[in-house]
Amino acid sequence: MKHAPVLCGLAANAALPSELLDRLIALAVADVDFTDDLAERADLSHAQALALYARVPETGVRLAREGRLTAADVDPVAQPDTALALLDEGRGNPEWARLLAVDPYSARRQRLAECGGLPPDVVETLAADPDVRVVAELAVRTTPEAAAALAEHPHTEVRRSVAWNDATPPEVLGALLTGEGLPPARRCLVCDREETNAPDGERPAFHLPPEGTCDGSHESAVHDIRHAALRNPATPIEAVVAAFADHLSTYLRWALVQRPDLPPELSRRLAVDPVAGIRADLAGNPAIDDALMRTLADDEDQDVRRHLAHNPHVPLDVLVRLAATTKLRADLPPPRIAAASPAEVGELARSTDSTVRMLLALRRDLPAEIRDALAADPDAKVLKSIAPHPGLSEAQLRAMVDRHGVRVLAKVATNPDAPGALLEDLTRHRPPVQKAFREIARHPRATPQALLACLADDRARAIAAGHPALPPQTIVELLADDDCAVAKAAAGNPALPCAVMGDLMP
Known part of the structure; x- marks a missing residue:
């Protein structure tokens, strides 16, 4: 078979004639590098997508997500992963969900649980799945009714997923914070780990952080549930203020500072937190008021001031003051x-x-x-x-280079209105600016002469090889380049003559 990078470039070439695309599809197999490039083509017809899918079923997921396949094209028994992709895109057959909900491979059931719009009976089946990972995945994005029911699940990982779900009813989120009104959880990751260490134990459902602890009350897991609920904007702010504003856990206090409903009293308490990261995230929260922003502008920590400078509601005079003291x-x-x-x-x-x-x-x-x-x-x-601002004249851009040379040259090269003659002159600047060659190599106004100069730069060479203004003969010569990235870019160049494309086919 021909040089693999060249075929990959051809497979991605937007100017590849349809008949040559058909020939490449006929060569596709699962372990050929250019298969993914074919599946990603924007001009792939439905017939071509079906032909590629028939030869390489592994492309089904990508083709489904790109809208190249329909439900009628897919057998969910033979290609369940492709069926899952269509279900996730909202274009699958609902009956597939019922089939996949009892798939023997739990990872597929877990991916099914990630899909939206599942039939109620499928949700019920997944909620009772023996693998807690499936149930936890469902709980993250399920309906309010299902989330409320799953908040009583015996495993803490499911409860934590419910706490992340912003569709969970507020009263349920409050209960997850306090534990009141819910039956005690019976299992957590630490419990699973301890069982795994037993002679006949099974693998734990999740990776357990080394600091996880449990004395029978699942304290690490409860901590994580609270963190998720505190981060959830649907959790009632009253429950937050009453119990967690001064909590000993840095992790829990940190969860509060990005809430969009942060009340002024709580904001002021968090503004003097000893942890700079908490103060920094608070400074970036648009919910804090002007008075607190002015206080935080004097914070000794640079990261706090930087976050404040990027707060969309920071007073302009405060931002001007921050610019003088903070690296932005x-x-x-x-x-x-x-x-x-x-x-x-x-x-x-x-x-x-x-x-x-x-x-x-x-x-x-x-x-x-x-x-x-x-x-x-x-x-x-x-x-x-x-310098990159559109509308600047050639004279203005040249004046910048004349005054400041290498300090501005690469930015001048990015200006969308920079004419070809200026770009050529920038390639001849002494001393040269390596970054400028890369910018010129991708500039739509780059001339053949400018691109030839860019080929001499190692980091710009592959970019220039794909530029359609490069002379066709040069493109052909680059097909044999020792650098695979350059050869692939040349083969993907839309200015590559069609006759040469045909000659490159095996």
Whole structure:
């Protein structure tokens, strides 16, 4: 068979003629590398999908999830995994669920339990499954009625799954927190482990963390149930405030801070928690008020201030203050800046703090006058942020490179409006900027000359090999490249001549 990377590239080539695609499908077998590439093609017809499925049944799950197969195409007895994929997508036959609910392989029953919209009788069957993993999977996403019933399950892992389910009735979640009104659990992971250590024991249902303990009250498991319930936004906040705001467990206090209904009193208590991670997650919670945000802006921990800076409701003046004291992401504007009003945008653009101007420059929807002002900024980090902004002229982009050279060159190469002539010049810059070659190699306006220069860079070579502006003869030569990634990219290049594609077929 031909060089495997080349066939993989052909299988993914968007310009592959239909008749050649049929030939590749006829060559597909389970252990051939290009089978997955064929299954992922967006132009695969129903007939071609059926042909591929017939040759390689293992592709059924992927084809089903991509919408290439229908219920009429699948035999649930011969291909239960494909049937499960269709059920999970909501396009399977409900009768399959009844068949799979009694499948001897418990992992399949577990995957069935993950599916939504199961018939009530199937839910009932799965709820009584002898494998607790199946029941726990069902409990995570089942209906309120079924969740309420499963809250009384004898195994704590099922109860923990019920506590994660946001469809669980609030009163049931409250009971899981306190244990009141529910029969005592009879089993937990520690109990299972201890049985496993017995001579005739079975394997435990779940992996047990080494710190798990049980003195008969299943204390580790109860702790985990409470954590899940505290994280569940459907759990009544009254139960949270009364019993867990000052709990000795860091894990449980941490579960509170991201709740969207966090009341001010509880927020203030958590704001002085000794654990910095708790304060950091609290700082990022949009539910906290302005007064608390101003307090947290003075927190000594950088991570707390960083989370606060990315809170969408942080006051703008607080964010400006944080920019001077906190290292923030340089690839996305903070949500508050992304949502700034036109008047606020103008105020930020006039800031004397270059970091503030840099964060504003990360937006890609700035008015032309603000964009152009930032494009003339004297600070290189501001230019790096604004350089990819659409609408900048060639002259503006060249001026950035002239002023700051290698510090901004790679970002200039990402500008969607950068003309081919500029990209060619960037490849000739001395000293060269390796990252710029990778950006140029994937740029839709890259010229053949620019792409040829990118081929000389080891990390840009495979990217350039797949660019349709590369000269066809060069693409053909790259099919024999020693680097498999380069050969595959060349074979996947839509500019590869069709005659050559045919010659590459076995």
